Amino acid sequence: MTPSPQSDRSQGLARLASKIRAGSLGRREFLLRAAALGLTAPAAAVMFRTYAAAAPLAQTAQKTGEITVTSGGATTTMTEEDLAGAKPGGTFRFGRGSDSNNLDPVTNDGNVNIWVLMNIYDTLVRVGLDGASLVPGLAESWEVSEDGKVYTFRLRPDVKFSDGSPMTSKDVKFSWVRAANDPNQIWTFTLTALARDEAGQVQGIETPDDATVVVSLPAPWAPFLSDVAMFNMSVVSEAFAAADPDRLVDECMGTGPFQLKEWKKGESITLTRNPNFWEAGLPYLDQVDVLVVPDDNARVLQLQGGELDGMGDVPSSRLQELGADPNLKVLSLPSTLSLYVTLNTRDAPLDDVHARLALQFATDKQTLIDVVLFGQGEVATSFMPKGALYWNDTLEGFPFDLDRAKEHLAQSRTPDGFEIELQILAGSDDQTTLATVLKDMWSQIGVEVTIVPSEAGVINDNYMSHSFQGMVNGWTNDIIDPDELVSYAVLPESSEAFQTGWQNAEAQDLARKGAAELDDARRKEIYFRIQELYNQDSPMILLFHKPYIAVTSARVHNFQQPPTGQWVWVKTWMD
Amino acid sequence: MGRAQFVIRRLAQMIPVLLGVTLVVFALLQMIPGDPAAIMLGIHATPESIAALRHELGLDRPLWEQYLRYLAALATLDLGQSLKFQASVASLLGNRLAISLQLIAVATLLIVAIALPLGVASALWKDSLFDQAVRVVLMVTMVMPGFWVGIVLLTVFSVKFGLFPVSGAGDGPADRLHHLLLPALTIALGIVPLLVRALRTSILEAMQADYVRTARAKGLGSARVVTGHVLRNALIPAVTLLGLSVGYLIGGTVVVENVFALPGAGKMLVDAIASRDYPVVQSTTLIFAVLVILVNLGTDLVYTFLDPRVRVG
Numbered sequence: 001m002t003p004s005p006q007s008d009r010s011q012g013l014a015r016l017a018s019k020i021r022a023g024s025l026g027r028r029e030f031l032l033r034a035a036a037l038g039l040t041a042p043a044a045a046v047m048f049r050t051y052a053a054a055a056p057l058a059q060t061a062q063k064t065g066e067i068t069v070t071s072g073g074a075t076t077t078m079t080e081e082d083l084a085g086a087k088p089g090g091t092f093r094f095g096r097g098s099d100s101n102n103l104d105p106v107t108n109d110g111n112v113n114i115w116v117l118m119n120i121y122d123t124l125v126r127v128g129l130d131g132a133s134l135v136p137g138l139a140e141s142w143e144v145s146e147d148g149k150v151y152t153f154r155l156r157p158d159v160k161f162s163d164g165s166p167m168t169s170k171d172v173k174f175s176w177v178r179a180a181n182d183p184n185q186i187w188t189f190t191l192t193a194l195a196r197d198e199a200g201q202v203q204g205i206e207t208p209d210d211a212t213v214v215v216s217l218p219a220p221w222a223p224f225l226s227d228v229a230m231f232n233m234s235v236v237s238e239a240f241a242a243a244d245p246d247r248l249v250d251e252c253m254g255t256g257p258f259q260l261k262e263w264k265k266g267e268s269i270t271l272t273r274n275p276n277f278w279e280a281g282l283p284y285l286d287q288v289d290v291l292v293v294p295d296d297n298a299r300v301l302q303l304q305g306g307e308l309d310g311m312g313d314v315p316s317s318r319l320q321e322l323g324a325d326p327n328l329k330v331l332s333l334p335s336t337l338s339l340y341v342t343l344n345t346r347d348a349p350l351d352d353v354h355a356r357l358a359l360q361f362a363t364d365k366q367t368l369i370d371v372v373l374f375g376q377g378e379v380a381t382s383f384m385p386k387g388a389l390y391w392n393d394t395l396e397g398f399p400f401d402l403d404r405a406k407e408h409l410a411q412s413r414t415p416d417g418f419e420i421e422l423q424i425l426a427g428s429d430d431q432t433t434l435a436t437v438l439k440d441m442w443s444q445i446g447v448e449v450t451i452v453p454s455e456a457g458v459i460n461d462n463y464m465s466h467s468f469q470g471m472v473n474g475w476t477n478d479i480i481d482p483d484e485l486v487s488y489a490v491l492p493e494s495s496e497a498f499q500t501g502w503q504n505a506e507a508q509d510l511a512r513k514g515a516a517e518l519d520d521a522r523r524k525e526i527y528f529r530i531q532e533l534y535n536q537d538s539p540m541i542l543l544f545h546k547p548y549i550a551v552t553s554a555r556v557h558n559f560q561q562p563p564t565g566q567w568v569w570v571k572t573w574m575d
Numbered sequence: 576m577g578r579a580q581f582v583i584r585r586l587a588q589m590i591p592v593l594l595g596v597t598l599v600v601f602a603l604l605q606m607i608p609g610d611p612a613a614i615m616l617g618i619h620a621t622p623e624s625i626a627a628l629r630h631e632l633g634l635d636r637p638l639w640e641q642y643l644r645y646l647a648a649l650a651t652l653d654l655g656q657s658l659k660f661q662a663s664v665a666s667l668l669g670n671r672l673a674i675s676l677q678l679i680a681v682a683t684l685l686i687v688a689i690a691l692p693l694g695v696a697s698a699l700w701k702d703s704l705f706d707q708a709v710r711v712v713l714m715v716t717m718v719m720p721g722f723w724v725g726i727v728l729l730t731v732f733s734v735k736f737g738l739f740p741v742s743g744a745g746d747g748p749a750d751r752l753h754h755l756l757l758p759a760l761t762i763a764l765g766i767v768p769l770l771v772r773a774l775r776t777s778i779l780e781a782m783q784a785d786y787v788r789t790a791r792a793k794g795l796g797s798a799r800v801v802t803g804h805v806l807r808n809a810l811i812p813a814v815t816l817l818g819l820s821v822g823y824l825i826g827g828t829v830v831v832e833n834v835f836a837l838p839g840a841g842k843m844l845v846d847a848i849a850s851r852d853y854p855v856v857q858s859t860t861l862i863f864a865v866l867v868i869l870v871n872l873g874t875d876l877v878y879t880f881l882d883p884r885v886r887v888g
Contacts, residue, residue: 098846101660109615184624186616249661266671266838267743293742293836297726302741305734457609457851464613464620494621 064129065334065387065563071554072326081129081571082557090574091287092556094567095299097313099266099292104248105234106179109186111476111565114231115312116269116290118566121234121254124153124172124213125225127480131334131563132389134225134480138167138235138255138278139213148220148518153213153228160276161237162259169207174238176215177202178245187232189494190479193221220516222523226481231566257283257570267292271569284573303328303551309574310552310559312567316374316430322551332376333548333561336385336477341422341438341470341541342463346501350420350469354412356538360398361405362445363438369544372434376549380542382531383489385475385563390482390527395535398542405445417446423462423471426453431472434543466499470541473498476565482527483515489540490530502539578879585872589865596864597649600857601642610634611658611851632658645857654861655854659847664858668840672862674744675828675839677751679866681759682824686817690767694774694813695801701779713768721827725761725834732757742836758835762827766820773816777809784808807881814881818874825863 061081069076102108103117124139136142139153159167180191180202195204195218204216217224227233240253252260255278258271269290273283291308293299296315302308304325314322314330323330343350343359350356369377378386381397409415422438424431432453439449449470454462462468478484489498490511497503507530514526535542548561555575560568612628613620629635633644648655654664693713697706716724733741745754781787782805790800829841840859847855878885 109617184627186619186624189619189621246661264838265667266843267836291836292838294832294842295722295726295834295836298729298742298834298836301726301729301734305741307741455609456849457607457614460614461608461610463618464625488619495619 062129062135064560065131067334068332070323070330070332071328073324075323081560083571086284086557086571086573088281088284088573089286090284091289092285092569092572092574093289093291093307093309095291095293095302095308095311097292097294097296097299100263100269100290102249103252103260103263104245105175105236106187106232107185107249115566116271117234117252117254118231118256119258119271119288119569120252120256120260121231121236122256123229123231123233123235124155125229127226127229127562127564129560129562129568131336132387132480134229137229138172142225148222149217151215151217151224153215155211155213156278157211159255159278161240161253161255162274162276163237163240163253164276165237165239167235167237167255168210169213170210171238172213172235173205173207174242175236176205176233178236178241179232187230187478190223190227190230190232190484193217193219193224193227220518222515222518223479223481223483226479226483230479258288261287279570283570285569288569303553306553308553309556310550312550314549314551316372316376316549319374319376319549327554329552329554329556331548331550331552331559331561333550334387334563335546335548335561335565336388336563337474337546337548337565338380338383338385338476339434339472339474339543339546340380340383340498341543342468342473342498342500343539343541344466344469344499344501345539346466347469349412349414349418352412352414353537354408355414355418356541357398358405358409358412358445359442359447359541360538361401361408362442362447363398363541363543364400364441365398365542365544366400367441368434368437371437372430373544373546377544377546380544381535383534383540383542384482384485384527384531385477386545388477388482388563389480390524392528392531394528395531397535398538402444409445417448419448419450420469421450421452423452423454423459423468425459425472426455434472463499466496466501468499473540474546478564480564483511486511486514486527486530489534498540500539502537504533504537507533578876582872582876585875589868592868593861593864594646597646597857597861598642600860601645601853604851604853604856605638609851611853614850615659645854649858649861654858657847657852657855659850659852659855664855667843667855668859668862671838671840671843674837675825675832675841676866678755678759678762678828678831678837678839679821679824681752681755682762682827683817685759685763686766686770689763690770690774690813693767694771695778695806697771697775698778698782699801701775706775709771713764713771716764717768721761721765721830722834724764725758725831728757728761729834744837744839754835754837758831758837761831761834762824765827766817766823769820770813770816774809774813777812778805781805781809810881811878814874814877818871821867821870825866 061083063080064078067078069078098112100113100116102113103120105117105121108114108117122138124137125134125142126137128135138156138159140156142151142153144151155169155172161167180188180194181200182188183200194202195216197203206214208214235255236248237253241248250263257274257277257279259274260269261272262270271288271290273286277283293302296313299308299311299313300315300318300322303311319330322328343356345351345356365379369375369379379397380386381395382392384391409417422435424435435451439451442449459471463471463473475485488495490507491497492503492508510526510530514523514530517523517526548565550559550561552559556572557574558572560571562568610625612625612632612634616624616628633641645655654668656662657664657667660667693709697709700706729741733739739757740754743754745751787800787804790804795803825841828839829845831837832839832842844856844859847859
């Protein structure tokens with residue numbers, strides 16, 4: 001390895017980095033030393049933030065977002081991983097409503113695939129269990145250049161794929177180029193920051209040696225590390241996939257805690273522990289069976305009968321009953337899942353901000369949570385998920401206030417009320433209840449709601465062509481960086497501001513600036529202001545944040561699901 | 576004409592019927608809103624990426640061309656390529672169709688096994704306590720939706736008494752039968768009530784007939800009268816009903832496959848409609864249509880065995 005001209009500084013930075021990670025260096029001291037090494041303040045701030053978020057690995061516990069566990073009618077809170085008494089072995093049988101259809105990290109089409117494949121593959125950077133930090137994954141450290149354009153990742157040594165072949169920087173480059181090259185893939189939108197040539201092919205990813213990956217961006221891009229932590233940037237074995245990438249739909253070759261042993265389509269996916277996994281002593285489980293049980297009631301019956309050790313897709317109406325069972329644990333996990341009513345602000349009467357604000361104040365969100373979610377949820381005061389990075393905790397939101405609602409309506413062009421159509425997904429119990437309650441609430445201020453349940457394909461069509469007045473929609477973050485949601489909800493390109501057609505020049509300008517701004521404090525200001533503007537104009541009715549709910553047998557410990565959503569079984573263990 | 580000729584003629588008639596089915600399904604699918612490419616790409620899709628995917632899947636070609644391509648492939652027994660799964664429809668259907676067919680077969684056997692004795696008994700012990708009880712119970716199972724009946728059976732026989740597995744299709748013939756019994760029973764209980772009533776009525780009617788009085792006068796015992804003379808006549812309306820119910824049977828598999836987590840073709844069809852996976856919907860419907868036609872053909876043939884007066888053709 002030829003020493004690069006930067007090597008002294010890199011070494012100095014690496015030493016500082018490890019000190020931050022170990023917690024032995026405070027922020028002020030670091031900034032002074034970083035400045036001495038020639039790092040400018042913005043880059044130093046980014047560096048500190050990412051390294052300080054990194055926790056040491058394996059068997060020491062990590063802080064989680066506050067998880068509530070209800071068993072036998074009693075509720076406790078978990079804020080750290082439950083590793084006391086962890087023992088290896090066992091098969092975890094987990095039931096869910098539908099099967100995966102594509103386990104390729106790049107071409108898959110949704111959670112039903114992502115939440116499983118993230119146990120088979122790894123990324124260089126991982127999301128921490130609190131959902132607001134980034135920790136080392138396959139990269140044990142990284143550095144960012146002072147101008148924020150060059151990222152140098154140092155890979156963990158001796159990492160092997162599940163077939164025993166070594167992972168090198170070439171596999172990383174192969175995987176990342178594949179993830180970013182096809183502009184028509186679902187997830188490429190997160191990788192627009194990478195450099196490209198005229199043909200649109202990704203440039204700027206270099207592998208000076210087997211253990212180093214260097215990415216040069218054409219312009220600073222604050223969300224980049226969050227993008228690296230996303231599932232589409234998982235490291236796949238080049239030797240396995242290069243000749244025929246289509247095989248990745250049904251077959252996997254990753255470095256994650258589990259490997260794919262068998263997949264009976266429509267029935268079950270069997271994962272077995274990866275004997276070559278790089279975290280010593282993990283995973284605890286020998287095997288995970290992900291079983292398909294489409295009917296809600298049948299799934300619950302199986303769990304109660306002991307044929308399943310855990311289940312996802314839990315119907316809200318059964319939560320109380322399940323929580324009262326001492327043999328089961330109901331886990332309520334902090335999420336980035338939010339529900340809204342998107343409003344089409346292009347046409348009357350909803351083009352009038354007072355009409356929209358009237359609806360906001362006429363919505364009793366806590367009652368909605370109690371009736372629709374059986375109490376499992378939190379009132380939304382911002383369109384961003386509660387507790388997420390740069391979530392504005394100073395916002396008042398829209399407390400339920402019929403007088404204020406009527407005042408706003410009086411100021412609108414339709415002071416005597418108006419009629420609107422609310423589109424919901426047919427067959428969804430939750431959405432039907434939600435719409436019915438909203439109809440009642442809004443009738444109190446003279447707004448007549450016609451509920452239109454439509455089938456998924458129709459809803460999708462109407463959504464994409466914005467042929468709706470009001471529609472119930474939801475969101476989960478794929479990355480922890482606010483840019484994903486903010487771009488989608490504020491900017492006109494491709495999403496037309498969550499299809500609301502909302503146009504606010506200041507908010508759009510800030511959204512673009514936020515993506516390029518590297519300084520933590522300034523970014524926070526930008527995103528706080530965007531949320532303020534959003535609430536002022538109210539293009540969507542904010543409803544609530546809904547936690548992820550999973551139910552497991554009382555014998556199961558450490559079933560994890562960080563706020564970005566995926567199931568994490570690496571540290572799950574059973575009595 | 577002989578039976579063989581009859582069968583061949585009916586099979587030949589099947590072709591225009593099936594063509595009609597493919598045309599109707601194709602037209603319906605194109606008329607309903609919802610674009611497969613947009614659904615596959617999700618909410619982050621840009622108009623450009625949707626257009627590119629539509630082109631890749633051949634969805635931007637004129638409709639008549641898409642239809643003719645589908646027919647041409649069918650002629651070579653190629654059922655098409657799933658838009659969603661990037662696999663041939665045949666490979667997706669293969670095992671699943673077997674499970675659905677087995678489910679329908681077991682359900683049919685159960686229907687006959689339950690309806691026949693119940694129908695005869697209800698007729699012979701007309702208006703007795705037994706007759707009334709059967710009528711009430713069957714009214715309930717007929718009226719209640721399939722998934723309710725299924726869940727009740729599951730709760731009682733699988734969870735409480737542990738007699739049957741809760742879900743899945745099982746491995747090997749004996750295990751498969753064990754897994755399919757409750758789901759098949761669920762479907763059967765939807766049709767049995769109709770058949771029992773039909774049988775009861777037609778047996779009672781037949782019992783009034785002259786030839787029955789003649790048989791009794793000849794000295795034949797009750798059992799012989801019933802089985803030898805009454806039943807063969809009384810069965811004809813019941814068989815008609817059973818044949819007509821095949822459509823319901825196939826529809827019932829969809830609900831039951833959901834409740835009992837059976838990886839069958841019915842469930843796949845519903846999912847394919849939701850994701851607008853045109854080739855899967857078209858080919859699966861076609862196969863179900865073939866099934867219904869063959870069953871009707873079979874029903875007509877059964878008549879000829881039951882009633883020698885019925886001539887084919």
